Amino acid sequence: MSFASSAELMVQYVWSLQNYATIVSEPIYLRLLCRSLAIAALVTVLAILLAFPAAWIIARTKPKYRNTLLILLMIPWWSSYIVRAFAWYTMFGRSGLINRTVESAGVTSGPLDLFGFGLPAVILTELNLCLPLAVLPIYMVLERLDWNQIACARSLGAGPWRVLRRIVLPLSAHGIIAAAIFVFMPVAGTFIVPQLVGGVDGTMIGAIIASQFGAASNWALGAALAITLLTSLAGVLALLLVLRNRAPGAHA
Amino acid sequence: MIKRTFLSWIYLSFLYIFLFFPALIVVLFSFNTSRVWSFPLRGITWRWYEELLARPDAVAAAMNSLIVATVTMTVSVALGGAVAFAFHQWRFSAKNGVESLLLLPLLVPNLIWAIGLLLLVGAIHLPTGPATVILGHVVLTMPYVFLLVRSRLQSLDPNLERAARGLGATSPLIFRRIILPHVGPALLASALISFATSFSELVVAFFLTGAGFNTLPVFIYSLIEIEPSPIVNAIASIIFFVAVTCMLSAALIGGREVAFTHGGDSHDK
Numbered sequence: 001m002s003f004a005s006s007a008e009l010m011v012q013y014v015w016s017l018q019n020y021a022t023i024v025s026e027p028i029y030l031r032l033l034c035r036s037l038a039i040a041a042l043v044t045v046l047a048i049l050l051a052f053p054a055a056w057i058i059a060r061t062k063p064k065y066r067n068t069l070l071i072l073l074m075i076p077w078w079s080s081y082i083v084r085a086f087a088w089y090t091m092f093g094r095s096g097l098i099n100r101t102v103e104s105a106g107v108t109s110g111p112l113d114l115f116g117f118g119l120p121a122v123i124l125t126e127l128n129l130c131l132p133l134a135v136l137p138i139y140m141v142l143e144r145l146d147w148n149q150i151a152c153a154r155s156l157g158a159g160p161w162r163v164l165r166r167i168v169l170p171l172s173a174h175g176i177i178a179a180a181i182f183v184f185m186p187v188a189g190t191f192i193v194p195q196l197v198g199g200v201d202g203t204m205i206g207a208i209i210a211s212q213f214g215a216a217s218n219w220a221l222g223a224a225l226a227i228t229l230l231t232s233l234a235g236v237l238a239l240l241l242v243l244r245n246r247a248p249g250a251h252a
Numbered sequence: 253m254i255k256r257t258f259l260s261w262i263y264l265s266f267l268y269i270f271l272f273f274p275a276l277i278v279v280l281f282s283f284n285t286s287r288v289w290s291f292p293l294r295g296i297t298w299r300w301y302e303e304l305l306a307r308p309d310a311v312a313a314a315m316n317s318l319i320v321a322t323v324t325m326t327v328s329v330a331l332g333g334a335v336a337f338a339f340h341q342w343r344f345s346a347k348n349g350v351e352s353l354l355l356l357p358l359l360v361p362n363l364i365w366a367i368g369l370l371l372l373v374g375a376i377h378l379p380t381g382p383a384t385v386i387l388g389h390v391v392l393t394m395p396y397v398f399l400l401v402r403s404r405l406q407s408l409d410p411n412l413e414r415a416a417r418g419l420g421a422t423s424p425l426i427f428r429r430i431i432l433p434h435v436g437p438a439l440l441a442s443a444l445i446s447f448a449t450s451f452s453e454l455v456v457a458f459f460l461t462g463a464g465f466n467t468l469p470v471f472i473y474s475l476i477e478i479e480p481s482p483i484v485n486a487i488a489s490i491i492f493f494v495a496v497t498c499m500l501s502a503a504l505i506g507g508r509e510v511a512f513t514h515g516g517d518s519h520d521k
Contacts, residue, residue, distance in 0.1 A: 054267050057260040069264075071503060076271040078499035080452030082469045083488040086476060087274030090281065090289040090485075097277070097289040131271060181359075189361025192454065196476065206363050213367065213459060219374075226367045230360070237359070 019224035029208070029225065036205040037232060039119070040188035043126045044134075047183045048176055050127070051134035055175075058135070059142035070139070077132035082192065088125040089196040092117050117199030125197055126187050134179040141175030142168075173247035181240050188233055205229055275492055282485035289482075300486040310487065313471035317451055320382060320467055324389040324450035329443045331390065332397025333435075340405040355395050362455040365392070370459045380462030388456035393446035400445075400506060404438035405431075441506025448498035452491050 022029075058069045076084065091097040145168070153163050169176075191206030198207065209229065212222025277289075285295040304310050335354065339347065357365055369388050373380060408431065416426050454469040461470050472487045 050267065053260070053263060057264050060260075071500070072268060073271070074503070075496055075500070076275060078448065078496050079275050079492045080454070080469060080488070080495050082452070082454040082473060083278055083492045083495075084274040086472070086484060086488050087278045089476060089480075090277065100289065128270060128274060131267070185359060186361050189363045191363050192473070206361075209363060209367065213370065219371070223367065223371055226364050230364050233361070 019221045020228075022221060022224075029205075029228075032203065032205045032208055033228065033232065036188055036229075037236070039123065039126075039204060040184050043123055043130065043187050044180050044183045046123070046127055047130050047134040048138070048179055051131060051138055051179060052176070055135050055138035055142050058139055059145070066143075070136075073132050073135055081129065084129055085125065085192050085196055088121065088128065088193075092121040092197050117197050117202065119198075119202045121197040121199070122194055122202040122204070125193050126190065129193070130183045130187060133182040137175045137178035137182065138172060139175075141172040145171060170247070174244050177240050177244040177247065181237060184236060184240075185233060188236075189229060278485050278492065279489045281482055282489040284482065287481060300482040304483050304486045307483075309466070310471060310483075313466040313468045314490075316382065316466060317468040320385050320389065320457075321447045321450040323386050324393060325443050325447040327386065327390050328393040328397050328446040329439060332394040332442065333401050333439055335394075336398050336401035336405060337431075339402055340408075354398050357392050358395050362392075362453075366456040366459040369456065373460065380460050381465050384460040384462070385457050385465075385467065388460045389446075389450040389453060392453065392456060393449050396445045396449070397439075397442040400438045400442045401435055404435045408434050437505050441502040444498045444502035444505070448495045448502070451498075452495040 058066060058073075061069065089096075149167055150163055153167055154160075158166070189206050190204060191210040194202050194204040194207045195210070198204065205225065206229075209222050209225045212218045212225065281289055282300055283296050283298075285297045285299070335350070339351075366388065369384070369391070370380070373384050373387075378384060412430055413426055416430055421429070452469060453467075454473055457467045457470050458473065461467060466474075468487060468491060472484050472491075475481075475484050475487075
C-alpha cells in the first residue's frame with residue numbers, strides 16, 4: 001500500500017527518482033538507516049539474552065503458576081506504548097528522575113551525563129518495551145520441549161553447556177528467531193522513543209521520517225525514506241525467515 | 253537444587269520489576285504533590301487529576317478517544333468477524349491472499365503503516381480527522397479479531413452443525429443457536445482488544461488525526477513536548493488502567509490465545 005500511495009503522491013509533482021537520489025547522495029540518511037538497524041540488532045540480541053533464561057524459568061515452573069507468570073509478563077506490554085515511553089522520558093534527562101534523585105540524595109553535586117538523553121537511554125527504553133515480546137515465542141517452544149531428552153543427555157554424561165548447545169538451542173531456534181523478528185522489526189522503525197529520550201546521539205531513521213511529515217514537511221522524501229526502511233526491513237525479515245525454516249524445530 | 257530455584261526466582265523478580273517499573277513510576281507520580289519528578293515523594297494529592305478535568309482540551313481528547321475506540325471496536329468486530337466466518341463457511345481461491353493481506357499490519361512497523369495510510373488518504377483527497385483515525389485503527393485491530401474468531405471457529409465440532417441441519421434447523425437458526433454462542437467469547441475478547449488498542453494507540457493516530465482533532469495519546473504526546481507536568485502522568489495513568497483492564501478481561505474471557513495476541517499497541521514503534 002505504501003508503495004502505491006507514495007508513487008501516487010510523487011505523480012502529483014513529477015515521476016522521478018530524485019528523492020532516492022537524495023537518499024543515496026546525502027550520506028546522513030544511509031548512515032542513519034544503518035545506525036537504526038544496528039541499534040535494533042543490539043536491542044534484539046540483548047532482549048534475547050535476557051528473555052531466554054526468563055522463558056526457561058517460566059517453562060520449568062509448575063503449570064498452575066505458568067499462566068499467572070505469563071499474564072504478569074503481558075501486563076506491561078498491554079499498557080500503552082506512550083505511557084511506558086513517557087515513564088522513561090521522566091526518568092532520563094539532566095533534570096530527570098534519576099539525576100534529581102541522585103542529586104537530592106547528595107551522592108553527586110551535578111547531573112550525571114550517564115542518565116541524560118541519548119543512545120543508552122534509547123537502548124534501555126526499547127529493551128524495556130520489547131522484552132515481553134521476546135520472552136513469549138521462546139517460552140512457547142521451551143514449553144513443548146521434550147525434557148526427557150535433556151535428562152537423558154545429562155545422565156549419559158553431557159555437561160549443562162553441552163546440553164544447551166547441542167539440544168536446547170537447536171530445538172528452540174525457531175522460537176528465538178521469532179523473538180528476533182518481533183523485536184527487530186518494531187525497534188528499527190521506532191520514532192517516538194528516539195524523539196523523547198534520544199537527545200542528539202540517539203536519533204533514529206524513524207524520527208527523521210516522521211519529521212518529514214511534520215516540521216520538515218517534505219512528504220515525498222519522507223515516503224522515499226519510508227520505502228527505503230521498509231525494503232531493508234523486508235530484507236532482514238527474509239533472512240530471518242530463511243534461518244527459521246532451516247531450524248530443526250520448524251516443522252515439528 | 254534449592255539454591256538454583258532460588259536464583260531463578262531472583263532473576264525472574266528482577267526482570268518483572270524492570271518491566272513494571274515504568275508503569276509504576278507513571279502512576280506513582282500522578283499522585284505526587286511536587287511538580288518535578290524526583291524522589292523522595294512529597295505527598296499524596298488528586299490535584300493533577302483535578303487540573304486535568306478542568307482542561308477542556310484534555311476532556312475533549314478523552315471524549316474523542318472514547319468515540320474513536322468505540323467505533324473502531326464495532327467496525328473491527330463486525331468486519332473481522334464476518335471475514336473469519338466467511339473463511340469458515342466457504343472455500344475460495346483467494347483465501348491465502350486475503351489472509352496475508354489481513355495479517356500484514358501485524359508485521360509492518362506502525363510508522364510505515366501510518367505514513368502509507370496518510371499518503372493514501374491524501375491522494376484521494378480525504379480530509380484527515382476522526383474518520384481517518386478510525387480507518388487506521390480498524391486496519392490495525394481487524395487482524396486480532398480475525399485470528400481469534402477464526403481459531404475459535406476451527407474448534408467448533410462440525411457434527412453439531414450437521415446434526416442441527418439433519419433435524420431441520422435453518423441456516424439463520426444454526427448461526428444464532430450454535431455458531432454465535434460458540435464464538436461469543438472470542439467476539440467479546442477481540443472487541444475488548446480492539447477497544448484497548450484503539451484507545452491507547454499513538455502512532456497511527458498521530459499521523460491521521462489532522463488539525464483540531466486529538467485523541468488522548470496524541471494529546472499527551474504533544475503535552476510532553478510543550479509543557480511536561482504531572483498532568484501527563486494523570487492522563488497516562490488513566491490510559492494505563494483502561495488498556496490493562498480491557499486486556500485483562502479479554503484474557504480472562506478469551507483464554508490463552510488472547511494472552512499471546514499482543515494488544516496494547518504492539519507495533520507501535
